[in-house]
Amino acid sequence: MARYLIGKIVVRKLPEGIVSGRIVETEAYIVGDAAGHAYRGMTPRNRTLFLERGHAYVYLAYGISYMLNVSGGAKGIGTGVLIRALQPLEGIAIMQQNRGTERLPDLARGPGRLAQALRIDRRLDGIDLCQKGPLWLARDVHKPGDIGQGLRIGITKDADRPLRFFLYDSPFVSGPRSLNSR
DNA sequence: AGTGCGATTGACT
DNA sequence: GTCAATCGCACTA
Secondary structure, rough: OOHHHOOOEEEEEEEEEEEEEEEEEEEEEEEOOOOOOOOOOOOOOOHHHHOOOOEEEEEEOOOOOEEEEOOOOOOOOOOEEEEEEEEOOOOOOOOHHHHHOOOOHOEEOHHHHHHHHHHHHHHHOOOOOOOOOOOEEOOOOOOOEEEEEOOOOOOOOOOOOOEEEOOOOOOOOOOOEEEEOO
């Protein structure tokens, strides 16, 4: 599913207008994964990770940055995909305002920046991303290019699993664009 | 009730 | 390259 989401579009509806971007980087957090938030079972924070696939799991990392995830399993299974970076498409002026920078590559390169650009916080936790609303996922008319795979970023446990995926030729990817899985 | 720690970012050397 | 900011929450007792 993390690979499948590469090239899909995240759409955010804001009062000022539509903001959207193409997913260029994802990470999978699978069942039995010590790096995954669901590893020790359901808690108040991670309960939406256990919703039917296609729901938003949003949490605050380091007290600073919100992270957008898509739940990835059947109902009751705690697994999901972290959306790490977008190529900005629509509403670039709004993203620039939300981020406080003009630079296109800095708008949504990294999960925290992405959430800030799209003004995503815990209020969106648990919403259905397969239905048009404040936040949803859409297909693109274009096929994505070559997809690279490598190690996940910023984790210490189960760090050697190659569960990070990225659009190989995209300058909007947050981490290394080399095949760095071992 | 107290404690320690991140699926990060931005500023700075 | 290093490092501090910042806070909700999971863990322990």
